[in-house]
Amino acid sequence: MSPRLIVLWLEDGSTSRLISGCPGCAGVVPASSILASAPTDKNLDAWRESGCRTTHCNLEVLQESTLVFLATKPHVLPGVLQEIRPAVGPHHIVVSLVAGVTLQTLQRVLPAGTKVLRLMPNLPCVVQAGAMVFARGSGAGDGEAALLKNLLSSCGLCEEVPESYINIHTGLSGSGVAYVYLFAEALAEGAVKMGMPSGLASRIAAQTLLGAAKVMLETGEHPAKLRGDVCTPGGTTIHALHQLEKGALRATVMNAVEAATKRACDMAED
Structure with a gap:
C-alpha cells in the first residue's frame, strides 16, 4: 500500500x-x-x-x-x-x-x-x-x-x-531565514541610499543571495574561501568587509543563532 x-x-x-x-x-x-x-x-x-x-x-x-x-x-x-x-x-x-x-x-x-x-x-x-x-x-x-x-x-x-541538532537547526535555518531577509533588506537599502530604485535594488539583492548560496552548495567550498575569492587587494570588497567587521556582523549573527537555539531548548522544557 x-x-x-x-x-x-x-x-x-x-x-x-x-x-x-x-x-x-x-x-x-x-x-x-x-x-x-x-x-x-x-x-x-x-x-x-x-x-x-x-x-x-x-x-x-x-x-x-x-x-x-x-x-x-x-x-x-x-x-x-x-x-x-x-x-x-x-x-x-x-x-x-x-x-x-x-x-x-x-x-x-x-x-x-x-x-x-x-x-x-x-x-x-x-x-x-x-x-x-x-x-x-x-x-x-x-x-x-x-x-x-x-x-x-x-x-x-x-x-x-x-535529535539534539534539531534545536540548532531552528536557530540556524528555521529562524535563519529571517536573518537573511533582514540582510537582504539592508543590502537593498544601501543601494537605495546610493541612488538605485528600490524595486531594482531588492531584485538584485535577492539574486545576489541566491547566486552566492548556489555557488556555496555546488562547489562545496568553505564560505571563508569563497569570500576571499571575491576580494582583491585594495578593492571595493575588502573595504566593505572592513566596515562589516567593525560592526561585528559575524559575532552578531553567531549570537542570533545562539539566542534562537536557546529559546528552542527552553520551549522544549516549558
Missing part, C-alpha cells in the same frame, strides 16, 4: 502553507492521496485548491492513512495525541513538526513501538528550496527514514540528524 499523507489539526496558517509546499505540491505524491484535517475551513483552503481532500475529523483520516504529519501549535498537540492514540497502529508512521516536543514525549503518549519521527522544516519549503532535518524515534527504522527523506528531498535539502 502506498502511503497516504495526512496533516492533523492545522491551526497555524504559516505551517499550513509550508506543508502544502511539500510532498503533494512538489509532485511526488498525487494530490488525491493527501487528506488534510483541521478544526475549521480556514487552513484547508490551500489544500483544496491543490486538489487535496479535506475533513474536520482526525480519526476518519487516520483510519485510511499510513503516513501522518502532525502540524499543530505546541499547546494543542497533547489533545490531538490523546484523540488519535486509540487509532494509531503498527502500520502508521507519525511525523511531528511541532516545535519543542521531543521524541521521548511523543513515544510516551503514543502506543508502544509506534514509528515516530521528528521533522523541522523552514519557510522556503513553499518554493521547494527548503532546509529540513529529521530524527527518528526508537520504533522507526531505516525504511521509515528513507521514505521521509525521499518524499521531502523534492522540497530542498533534507538530512537525518541526531
Whole structure:
C-alpha cells in the first residue's frame, strides 16, 4: 500500500502553507492521496485548491492513512495525541513538526513501538528550496527514514540528524531565514541610499543571495574561501568587509543563532 499523507489539526496558517509546499505540491505524491484535517475551513483552503481532500475529523483520516504529519501549535498537540492514540497502529508512521516536543514525549503518549519521527522544516519549503532535518524515534527504522527523506528531498535539502541538532537547526535555518531577509533588506537599502530604485535594488539583492548560496552548495567550498575569492587587494570588497567587521556582523549573527537555539531548548522544557 502506498502511503497516504495526512496533516492533523492545522491551526497555524504559516505551517499550513509550508506543508502544502511539500510532498503533494512538489509532485511526488498525487494530490488525491493527501487528506488534510483541521478544526475549521480556514487552513484547508490551500489544500483544496491543490486538489487535496479535506475533513474536520482526525480519526476518519487516520483510519485510511499510513503516513501522518502532525502540524499543530505546541499547546494543542497533547489533545490531538490523546484523540488519535486509540487509532494509531503498527502500520502508521507519525511525523511531528511541532516545535519543542521531543521524541521521548511523543513515544510516551503514543502506543508502544509506534514509528515516530521528528521533522523541522523552514519557510522556503513553499518554493521547494527548503532546509529540513529529521530524527527518528526508537520504533522507526531505516525504511521509515528513507521514505521521509525521499518524499521531502523534492522540497530542498533534507538530512537525518541526531535529535539534539534539531534545536540548532531552528536557530540556524528555521529562524535563519529571517536573518537573511533582514540582510537582504539592508543590502537593498544601501543601494537605495546610493541612488538605485528600490524595486531594482531588492531584485538584485535577492539574486545576489541566491547566486552566492548556489555557488556555496555546488562547489562545496568553505564560505571563508569563497569570500576571499571575491576580494582583491585594495578593492571595493575588502573595504566593505572592513566596515562589516567593525560592526561585528559575524559575532552578531553567531549570537542570533545562539539566542534562537536557546529559546528552542527552553520551549522544549516549558
